[in-house]
Amino acid sequence: MKEVVKGFRKIVYLSFPPESSGRPVVCNLTRLFDLSFNILKADISPRHEGSLTLEMTGLEEDFHKGIGYLKENGVRITPVAHKIFRNEESCIHCGLCTAMCPTDALTLEPSNRTVIFDVDKCSACGMCTRVCPVKAMTLDLEDDRQ
Ligand code: SF4
Ligand code: SF4
Known part of the structure; x- marks a missing residue:
């Protein structure tokens, strides 16, 4: 039986192209995938490329779905460990x-x-x-x- 790991936590670095920076894609992580997020660092301004360092918590499966959703919306994602x-x-x-x-x-x-x-x-x-x-x-x- 597959073990469901609760409390999965990951810090990721997100880069938003200008066309994504005005859309509520990060807020939708909670609504669509039941993920909690904590913004650790933000550099976003309307109509410009922006970045967010985000701590995401939830179920690991939902985390991967949320990451897929962000990518579909043009957000580039890098694990902080790569930074x-x-x-x-x-x-x-x-x-x-x-x-x-x-x-x-x-x-x-x-x-x-x-x-x-x-x-x-x-x-x-x-x-x-x-x-x-x-x-x-x-x-x-x-x-x-x-
Ligand atoms: S290791 Fe350095 S970059 Fe990472 S949270 Fe601590 S002070 Fe910040
Ligand atoms: S040398 Fe730099 S990384 Fe190492 S303990 Fe001192 S401040 Fe931290």
């Missing part, structure tokens, strides 16, 4: 970024004083890229056409 990178060789585990990270994607492991990066919690806010003294964190905000 943010840590250079493991450069990181000196100074911990500065952990104080800035709003989602606890970067946390200090006290037992060995290393900084753990959990990309699944990252919202691609970019705060860590601004404080990292060795530029170990990089955020690629170029659109990936999918």
